Amino acid sequence: MSLAFEEVRLSLSHIELAAHLYGPEDGRPVIALHGWLDNAATFAHLAPRLHGVRIVALDFAGHGHSDHRPAGTDYALWAYAHDVLMVAEQFGWQRFSMLGHSMGAITAVLLAAAVPERIERLALIDGLLPYTSEADEAPAKLGDALRAKLALEGKRKPVYADLERAVKARMTGIGAVSYEAAELLARRGLMPVPGGYTWRSDARLTLPSPLRLSRAHAEAFVRALQCPVSLVLAEQGMVLAQPQLETLLASLPFDIHRLPGGHHLHLNDETGAQRVADCFNPFLGSP
Structure with a gap:
């Protein structure tokens, strides 16, 4: 299923x-957020199946067709959060929902x-807590x-002779x-570039985080949520691969759906x- 965006x-x-817009202009406002090193195309199959909502599917900074952050800056999660608020401001949305996958x-x-x-509602796909330390x-x-x-300066992105090789990578x-999913994302x-194709994404996205939240910090954010939350967990995904999260999940007042399939x-x-x-x-269509 594919509708024009x-x-x-x-x-x-x-x-x-950059962003893809789906749905009627008077639909309930939703900002859709993709995973690490993905882009707005991650919602190509799902967004047309969601009814009565106006979806702004972003390319996060440094991903897809969006600009890279200036030299000397980093890609912290809270910087992405600020970007989302600024997007909502541009659309005049004082309250909105979010649809998020992974990161x-x-x-x-x-x-x-x-x-x-x-924030009105959260619809989450196989993502909840950041990596902690x-x-x-x-x-x-x-x-x-x-x-x-320091080492990044000497590295070069891979170049693929054709689209097929990039998709397989x-x-x-x-x-x-x-x-099919890899082709959409690719x-x-x-x-x-000379010699073929390379990724648009900022090479700095592959750098390790200089500072991570502690587990207590991360769980504090989850427990502070006040809006309704619907969480889809993939049976072969990344969240259920962390057994230590089971106790936390059991204590949360979320609508939790466990579906067959992998992280995407x-x-x-x-x-x-x-299914998603x-x-x-x-959930998104209810008052």
């Missing part, structure tokens, strides 16, 4: 972002907990990040995906997209 560029005060789901949780007065690990983590940042990347995520179950095929839509349509 509108391609737009959003000129924020600090950066220009996009995590960003949505942080934003909703921080500014609960702005404790205080005694912080010096080593910062050292690793600084060394990696993406199939086995972070969160392995089907050929067509939006690639740019032509909403994109890998039409069946998975429909069946979970979210009553």
